[in-house]
Amino acid sequence: xxxxxxxxxxxxxxxxxxxxxxxxxxxxxxxxxxxxxxxxxxxxxxxxxxxxxxxxxxxxxxxxxxxxxxxxxxxxxxxxxxxxxxxxxxxxxxxxxxxxxxxxxxxxxxxxxxxxxxxxxxxxxxxxxxxxxxxxxxxxxxxxxxxxxxxxxxxxxxxxxxxxxxxxxxxxxxxxxxxxxxxxxxxxxxxxxxxxxxxxxxxxxxxxxxxxxxxxxxxxxxxxxxxxx
Ligand code: 0O2
Numbered sequence: 437x438x439x440x441x442x443x444x445x446x447x448x449x450x451x452x453x454x455x456x457x458x459x460x461x462x463x464x465x466x467x468x469x470x471x472x473x474x475x476x477x478x479x480x481x482x483x484x485x486x487x488x489x490x491x492x493x494x495x496x497x498x499x500x501x502x503x504x505x506x507x508x509x510x511x512x513x514x515x516x517x518x519x520x521x522x523x524x525x526x527x528x529x530x531x532x533x534x535x536x537x538x539x540x541x542x543x544x545x546x547x548x549x550x551x552x553x554x555x556x557x558x559x560x561x562x563x564x565x566x567x568x569x570x571x572x573x574x575x576x577x578x579x580x581x582x583x584x585x586x587x588x589x590x591x592x593x594x595x596x597x598x599x600x601x602x603x604x605x606x607x608x609x610x611x612x613x614x615x616x617x618x619x620x621x622x623x624x625x626x627x628x629x630x631x632x633x634x635x636x637x638x639x640x641x642x643x644x645x646x647x648x649x650x651x652x653x654x655x656x657x658x659x660x661x662x663x664x665x
Contacts (some may be wrong), residue, residue, distance in 0.1 A: 444507035478593040479602035503614040507543040538605040548654040564613040566590040581643025612646040
């Protein structure tokens, strides 16, 4: 079984600000904050393991892999701080847990759109997982062309003295959608790009072409699979 599991950070260029640098999270909150981050890391491990189990089963049963790779990330303190401020909440450990759903993030990259929905169903049907929110940007893309399926899941982690439910954001994309999102993200965070508006329009065209390509490739795969039977 070959699983390419690595970290992703959309906020990769931001400095890894220590929590000492965040006024509202000074000394008294530092320890609980680190403890909360540890819990999110555990939640990521739980969901990642579930996905790897499904991958192992698929490989054995159907001789194929339901996804190409998994990337995980824990949101950086500076991004947590900025998002809390943006949402207008005081930056406390309790508020972070209550109001942010994407501190723990997993990105699952699939080959075909139907693998995305199949995998999302298999995951959300597991009896220890609760689906809190589902945003389908594949069937309803964002105006800029962004496509992905986002799930906010609640998953239990088992600590030494307590079972705790944690929120994890899982983003499902095809390889082509991921390729697009990486490039679009670069444009979003680069200042002084020449003809940025033109590039936004070109990216939208690329998103439309990618949608077409994803479904064409899926159709070809279906025909190949039918022929085998
Ligand atoms: P990072 O660094 O990935 O954490 P909500 O969280 O519900 O309050 P939000 O953040 O708008 O509102 O949620 P949404 O729309 O589900 O998007 C969350 C994440 O999806 C983003 O995380 C990106 O990773 C990705 N995303 C959404 N829209 C776009 C887009 O137009 N282009 C690209 N490249 N990615 C997108 P963050 O919070 O931006 O950052």
